[in-house]
Amino acid sequence: MKSASLMWFRRDLRAYDNAAFSQALRQHEATHCVFVFDTNILRHLPHDDRRVAFIHAALQELDTTLREQGGGLRVLQGNPTQLIPQLAAELRCDAVYCNRDYEPYARERDAKVAALLGDQGCELRSVKDQVIFEQDEVLTKQGKPYTVFTPYIRAWRQRFTPALAQTLPTPMAGALAPPSAAQGLPSLATLGFAAASQQLLRLQTGRSGGEALLQDFAQRIRHYKAARDYPAVKGVSYLSAHLRFGTISIREAVQLAISEEGEGAESWLNELIWREFYQQLLWHFPAVVEQSFKAEYRQLVFPGQDSWFDAWCQGNTGYPIVDAAMRQLNHSGFMHNRLRMVAASFLVKDLLIDWRRGEAYFAAKLLDFDLAANNGGWQWAASTGCDAQPYFRIFNPVSQSEKFDPEGKFIRRYVPELAALDNKAIHAPWQAKSLPSDFQLGRDYPAPIVEHATQRELALTLFGKK
Template structure:
């Protein structure tokens, strides 16, 4: 294969940082002094594990890459998008470009770690360095630790230390725009079609990544009410890096402590995943893996489709299935219901959310599920069992949210409760107690 580019270049590898402005790795690549070729790989290791050919996340990434390419074309450059296995794509890229260095941003998930080691070794065989930068969190890995250097496993002291360490340096945007002249001049390159990768266009209703300041100001007061349009829905943009965490944290710092706290939880779970990668398949508290889950498949199916006879739970699951989103308060209620009322393993629920959520992120999803099940670090104690009726009374008193998603609520056709609340509560307490007192 002949070389596309005549002179030595630096590659910048886009992953979960799909934006040009305030992108740490791209900034360092552009400052390296050589022409920069931006690349993106539709990774078959990931795509082959998706079972919905209309997975909206793939459509979202495809759309965003189109916008990035348009922006780069206006600057006389382009993005080189490939589809395949990274370990096969990189040798092809090295044949086509005289590469002297590759830059990218950190990813903390176990698969990403493994992939990056493989690519670093492959590049190193050609004496090409792989440089990575921190981009998707404010503090990472061992940056916020206890006085003895050990990682925090409880959120409140972690968040206090996080806030104490925060200063303007960490919120300062990377001035990428100053160095865009370093982009390699390139002819427009076509992006592989969804069809060529085995996908079809999914539903395209994606939340905006521009958030009104008033919404953040009102966040603490309104965020728990799913019937209000009062959450930012920015989690999708944070997941794929179409929004800068630094910009968002700077905004939150000025406007809402509660919203900033949500961003700290995100850093916390990324830090936990980094230090304790075993949480991917095991309970953070090992003794909780002794719980004897009922794992009734019929009941699990009723929960998945939103047919449990508990309106707030059913509304949440239907919202998730139809839109790829679920309100955060309702995420806690549905997860508590599955693990505590039905005694179904949190890993089943976690896997279902991973399949359906547009904003699915391993660290936060795992952390949230283990929190709800009582098995995680700093989790809700096992005897805290959400009462769906009280949660409804408190957070959806007018049934605005429920009526939207469960229109047959007052009809005879609506499902009878799958289990009686008080009975389920007692059963849960006994099951957990038996497991933990062994």
């Protein structure tokens, strides 16, 4: 009897440079491929969720790639703790391969699957793929996880060698088993999601989309450090969703960074290492999902009003750069990284609203939502996380706007009611000495819902109490 394996795709939607897939193909004579639309996750999502459309498009391309090699992708819907063991038994697989996921739900799910597979004489073999260093691979000299980024990045760089970023072979010829015709990709409607949701995507999808964006960024990476903070400029990589769903690999990203010289590539590599810093933090301290990393801030009572939170969500706070950021998020499922910090700081330090409410809103809206990065970023801005911004450093939304959108180009795109204001007035209309005659603050655009200087003092008092 031929040795058979099952490759379980999750957040690694590519055949190229896929660690678990490569191992399965090397070690077994026949490899079956499956993806499960996990109903434990899907049932909490809105019917037009962009991420489901992004995944669906990526799966179409992955299935095509596998079929070109004589295989194909089974796509199931349900509870993977039931479906994966059932399918492995049906196909008489010796092992199920997957790439490791470090989120609490994924760890619990995979432990259940491993136990059930073990009961039927099969093995779950999980492989490192989405990071260069995982779990306990980068620890302090005392054997403890790093909670400060600067020594972590120093240790990461000391351990790193270019060989760790080499892409992995994909020996597919003659090794893939085709799925049955009944187990192809269901439509979005069958999954319970609106087909029109694909129209909401503003990003190239699938492996081909990730490759195109990576190649495009390779032409711009030298300017990354200088341009990355300006939302009206094409300065960032736009690869976050592709890294999140694995349509490109972390090894490809790191290869690009180390193949270039200059501060742009160096700065981007630092961002990739921040990503791994938050991943290892979530692995070692999963409680950060529910509470502040810093114990002294766990009992803070945030006095902000619900109406302020609603205004923030809708992009109607009266602070143009914050409103533009939130409207970009609501419109596209993307928010520029600099603006994520500004919007988060404004919610917590100006509106005095619990960071977890903002984190949850971003989690529902971001196409590139990644639990480790989202939680880490919010706790950084809220001053509650490890190596976070000190509580007394509070972004001024007006000066941030003037510095990073000096001509108001980004604001004009997402807050068009301010388009006629000049480049000074557009950052703080309520401070303008003169406004267009047909523009009325409070009618055409909201007056500020809070006064920054006042709220800053309240935030200092709140966090200073501990």
